[in-house]
Amino acid sequence: MDLNELDFNNISEWPLAAKVVLIVFGCGVIGFAWYHFITSGQIEQLERAEQKELELRQSFEQKQHKAANLEQYRQQLAEMEETFGAMLRQLPDETEVASLLVDVSQTGVAAGLEFELFQPSAEENKDFYAELPIRVRVRGRYHAFATFISGLAALPRIVTVHNIEIGGERRRGEPEAPMTLAAIVKTYRYLDEPEAQ
Secondary structure (H helix, E strand, O other): OOHHHOOOOOHHHOOHHHHHHHHHHHHHHHHHHHHHHHHHHHHHHHHHHHHHHHHHHHHHHHHHHHHHOHHHHHHHHHHHHHHHHHHHHOOOOHHHHHHHHHHHHHHHHHOOOEEEEEEEOOOEEOOOEEEEEEEEEEEEOHHHHHHHHHHHHHOOOOEEEEEEEEEOOOOOOOOOOOEEEEEEEEEEEEOOHHHHO
């Protein structure tokens, strides 16, 4: 039978081979339409859900790790707050700066040094503290310089030494001639809330 002789109004009269071809073609069209309009969207949705599951699993594992170590984090935070509080207590308030300046100068005198310059500069405000730089120039022996620096480190308040320059001339017959130490000694003061703003 020729294809032109097939009548679409009377499919039951078609030969078996033509019916099979028509059924296979119809199933293919239905299968393609099903995949294109239904299944492909579901596959994309499944892939997005799997990616989301992976992200949520990683987030859960991180949070679970933090939760398992929560007590250690709390202890660490308490230790940090305690250490920070101790450091803040080492910063003088405004009323103690004058006595700290006296401590710095007495430390130098106690080390056997002679002050040639002791010049406090204007305060420089930082985030939550203010720096008070003091230009000093002292005259004395080398070991006295070490005693002076060591004494500054031993003060109960924070004092740092910057830009150290040591110089002096050695004269004949004077194995330990006096030398000069020039430096910037910085002390710090805690700023309360209104000052910090």
